[in-house]
Amino acid sequence: MKCIKHLVVIFIASLVTSCSMVSDPLKKVGIGGRVVNYQGDDTIDSLVIPPDLTKPNLQGLFVENVGVTDQTYKVTEVQNVEVKRDAHRRWLLVDIPPSEVWSLSKEFFRSFGFKIAKENQKIGILETDYLEIDTKVPDKSLGAIRAALSKALRTQYGLPIADKYRIRIESLSDPNQSEVYLTLTSIGEVVKGEQRLWQPREKDVELETEMLLNLMVFLGSDRYEAINKIQASNEKTESPVSVIKSENGYATLVFQYNKNQAWGYLGWALDELDVDVEDRDVIDGSYYINVVEDKGFFSKLLST
Template sequence: MRFAVFRLSFCALAVVLSSCSGIGLESKKIDYKTSAASKVPTLEIPPDLTSPTRDDRFAVPDTAGKGTATFSAYSGERSPQALAQQQSGVLPQVDKARIERSGNQRWLVVAGTPGKLWDQIKDFWQETGFVIKLELPEAGVMETDWAENRAKIKEDALRNLLGKVIDSLYSTAERDKFRTRLEPGLEPGTTDVFISHRGMYEIYVTEGKDQTKWQPREPDPELEAEMLRRLMVRLGSDDKRAAAQIAAAKEKPADRARLSRGNDGAGTLEVQESFDRAWRRVGLALDRVGFTVEDRDRSKGLYFVRYVDPEVDGQKKDDGFMSKLAFWKASGPDPKIKYRIYLKEVGSSTTVQVLSFEGGVDQSETSKKILSLLYDQLK
C-alpha cells in the first residue's frame, strides 16, 4: 500500500515538472560533456573579488601639461561620450577572423600567429566541454577527447528530476571529437584555422540488446561550421556577424579532382588548385578520414602520416562508414605502418601521391585506397 502511494505521488510530481519544463526554456543544439574522467573547469571570479562600482566624486582631474584644472575640463573627462571613447580604445570592435570555403570545407583566416592563437583555441575547447587529448604545437595540431552532445538527450520531467542526482543514467549513443589544425596563412600576419569532426555511434550487436559496440559515422561539415562560428565569437567577433559570415560563405565552384594511374601502376590524385591551397585542404582531408599527421615538411611537400586503428583509439572495429580504412583485413599490412603523402605543384594544379615511409612510390592496394579517400574529400 505504501509503495502504491509513493508511486502515485512520484507520478504526480513528474506530471507537474513536465508542465513546468516547457515554460520559458530554449533547447540547445550543442551541449557537450566529455567522456573523460576529469574536466578542466573554466575560471570564475569569486564573488568577494567583484570590483565595486567606482565613485567619481573624489577623482583627481588630470592636469598634466595644463598647469591648472577647471571644472568644465573635469566634467568633459567624465562625460559618457568620453568614457565610451576610452573604453572603445581598450576593446576595439574589430573582427579578427573571417570564413573561407572551398567545396564542403570551411576554415577561419585569423589575424595573428599560430603561437599567439594556440592558448585561446585551447581555452575555447575546454569551455565548450572537451578535454584536450593531444597537443602538437610544432605540427600545429590539437585534438580533443571523445565527448557526447548532451543536447540530444530528450528533455522530460523524469530526466530533469533524476538527471541532477544520477546524471550517468542518461547518455547518448553518439560521441564526437574535433581536431584543430593551425597553418600560417597565405596573407602575412594571419593563421588559417581548420576544424575537422570525427564521430562514433553505438549499436547493439546481440538480439538481447545486452552487448554494444561503437563504430564510426561520417564527418559532419555543418557541425564543423558551427564550431568555427563559435570560435569566431570566442576570438572577439560579434555573434550576429559571425553567423552572417558562415551563411555568406557560399560554396565556390566545385574544385576538380581526378584520380589516375601512371605507367608504373602507381596512383596519382590531381587537384586543380595551387600548391598552397591544396596543401591546406589535403591536411584537413587527412584529419577527416582518420590519419594522424606526425610530422610535415612543407618545403618538400610531405605529410608524414599513420592511420589510427579505431580499436587502439578506444573504439572497436566496424563494418560501417570507415570500415574501408581497415586495410589489414584484406591485404594484411600492419596498421602501424607509416606513409608519406607527397604533394607537387605542376603548373596551376597539384598532384598527390602516396609514398612508403622510406620514400619510394607506393604501388599497393593500400595506396589506392588512401587516394580514393582523399579524392572523396577533395572532389
C-alpha cells in the same frame, strides 16, 4: 609530390565522398540557434571503442593549473575573422598570429569541457578527447505520451553520441594572420547482443558549423557578423580533381590548383579522415602519418 599507397587510397576515398560533407546545414537549422551542450564531467574511457578508433594519447593533457597570460583574454576585442569556402570545405582566415590562435583554441575547447588529447604545435595540429554530447530529444518531437513517459521514467530517447575535434592552424606569409581548420569526428553507441559498443557515425555537419561559429566568436568576431559571414559563404565554387594511373601503377591525383592550394586540400583530407599526422614537411610536400595496422572493427564489419 611523393605519397605512399595507403595515403593515396585514403585521399581518393575522401574526395569521392566529400561533395556532401559540406552540405548546407543552414537549410535545416538556423545557424546560431543550436545549443551545444557537452557532458564535461563524463568520460567514455571505460567503454569498448573499436581498435581502429585508436585511443588518444593521454600524455600532455591540458591541466588545470596551466599559466594563463593576458594574451588569452584578448578575445574580448573584435578581430577580423573571415570565412573561406570552396566546393568541399570551410575554414577561417584570422588576423591573429598562429601562436595566439593556438592558445585561444585550447581555451575554446576547455570552455566546452574538452581535454586536449594530442597536440603538436610544430605542425599546428591539436585534437581533443571524445566527449559525450547531450542527445536528449525535445519533448515536442516525442509527442505527448512518450514525453510524459520520458519524464516519469527519467529516461531519454537515443543512444549516446561522443564527439572529438581537431584544429589545424596554418601560418601564412603575413606573420599576423592564420588559417584555421576545424573538423568534427563522431562515434555513437550501438547495442549488439548484450554488448554496448562505440562505432563511427556520420558527421553532423550542422554541429560542425555551429562549433565553427562559436570558434569565430571566441577568436574575437562579433556574433551577428559571424553568422552573416557563414551564411554568405554558402555560395561555393566547383573544384574538379582528376585521378590518373602513373607508370609505377600508383594512382595520382591531379589538382587544378597551385602547390599551396593542393597542400591545403591534402591537409583537409587527412583532417576529415581523422588520420594521425606525426609530422610534415611543407618544402618537400610530405606528410608523415601513423597507419593503424590492426584491422579490428572495420575488417569485421566488411566481412559480415
